[in-house]
Amino acid sequence: MREITYRQALNEALDEEMSRDEKVFLMGEDIAIYGGAYGVTAGLLNKYGEERVKDTPISEAAIVGTGLGAALLGFRPVVEIMYIDFIGLCMDQLNNQVAKIRYMFGGKCKVPLTIRTEGGAGRTLGAHHSQSLEAWLMHIPGIKVVMPATPADAKGLLKTSIREDNPIVFIEHKMLYNTKGPVPDGEYLTPIGVADIKKEGRDVTILTYSRMLLFSLQAAEILEKEGISVEVVDLRTLLPLDKQTIKKSVMKTNRVVIVEEDTKTAGAGAEIGMTVVEECFDYLDAPIKRVAGADVPMPKAPNLEKLAIPSVESIIEGVKEVLK
Template sequence: MRDLTYREAVREALGEELRRDKSVFLLGEDIAEYSGAYKVTQGLLEEFGRERIRNTNLAESAIAGAALGAALVGTRPVAEIMYIDFSLLALDQIFNQIAKFRYMTGGMVKVPLVIRTQGGGGKAAGLHHSQSLEALYTHIPGLIVVMPSTPYDAKGLLKSSIRDDNPVIFIEHKGLYNESGPVPEEEYMIPLGKAEVKRQGKDITAVAYSKSLLLTLKAAETLEKYGISLEVIDPRTLKPLDQDTILNSVEKTSRLMIVHEACKTGGFGAEIAAIVAEKGIDYLDAPIKRVAALDSPIPFNPRLEDYVLPNENDIIKGAFELTGKEIPAELKLG
């Protein structure tokens, strides 16, 4: 199977859906010639033209609102909000209008739209270009929230999101765009709301998504050498959450760790922890461990940013704590 980058996988999903369905179109800031801040939409203007690859004004509220209006009358807009930090400017449209429209009408209309955006740190992009804000979106009934970690998942989930009749917040990670992975040439889809066990294990269930999934898989390799076996689960869709896959794993391992790049307080990890506490507390042999960013704005200084964000060592440390084993000095975790 060929490899694609995460960026190419997202682009290929967009291209295939634009080709397949004439009602699909893209709108967003600087997505045409400029191809978006991270060049995801490169080449699409040439193939699909200005009618369907639409540069907007610099107006996030207009982007989201226009996507809603266009979705209500039979098109399937895919809006791009350049940074998830900027999506805060569109929150009235997303929370009050898009999320509620179908319910408000008693089910008379559907709202088939996708808002693609990207978040996350690690690039010294500073306080307004680095946040992980997914938990805000999972809080609002009516939205679907997708956060893919691999090129394969990004493509399959984006195609499903575009074909879904509900509003989907599709959150990419700027630190993943250059990551490569196998993506089949033949068409495939990944259903929304289905987690995947990315690594089988027996001692600890580690739930991680987006870029944190990659960190967790790396940490799992190290931990294996020291006799700790992680079962790594990627929920892929945060809302609706595949609770069964998580609970089944926790039943097997008796320990739960959640890893995400968002701040710990009120992060999505709290929701996963609460679900396991409500439905699977009897499975647990140890307290639930959350590995997350410190409760801080993302500092510009790269050393400070590294300090605030969770890393592989934090996951390794957490795993040793959960199993009650001593951390070998040779690991030099600090």
């Protein structure tokens, strides 16, 4: 199979969906001439014109709000919030308008809106450009939260998101854009709300998503050499969580480590862990372990930034802890 980057995979998804459906258009800061802060929309302006690839003013609330208005009238906007750190600027639109409008109106409208954004640490950009805020979004009924880790999932999930009649927050990771992986030729879709077992194992289950999948797989490979068989579940969608896959894996291994980049307190892992408790407590042979981000604003210094998020080493330690 051909190998392309996460960035290229996303670009292909946008390109294919725009060419398939003229109702799809893109809007966001620096997405047209510049091609997106991380280059995901490069080339699309030339192909589709400025009517469908729109540079906007720096107006996050209006970007999401107008995306909603256009979606209500039948378009399928894909809007970009350059960094998830900026989501506070449009949180009212997202939480109070986008997520709730269908329910508040008794199901009499649809909101086929995709909000693309990216998060995560790794570029020493400091506290305003490195956060992982997915837990805020998981707390909003009415949207779905998608966080792909591999190029193949990024493409398949973005295409599905664009075709969904529900609002999707699609969170990319800045450290994944240059990663390469196999991506099938031609048309395919990846379902939302379905986790994927990226590595099978017997002794312990790692539940993870986004960039932490890559760290977890590295940790699993090292542990394998020490005779510890780790199953790595890539959740891919955080809202809704794929409880079935989680349950099946935990019933097999009886031990769980959650690996998440976001800050630990009231983070995504709290919900994931509680789901394990509710769904399959009786199958647990050890307390659930969270390997999570430190509860601090992201520091600039490269050594501190590394310490603020999980590492292959801390994941290995976490796994060993639940095996004690």
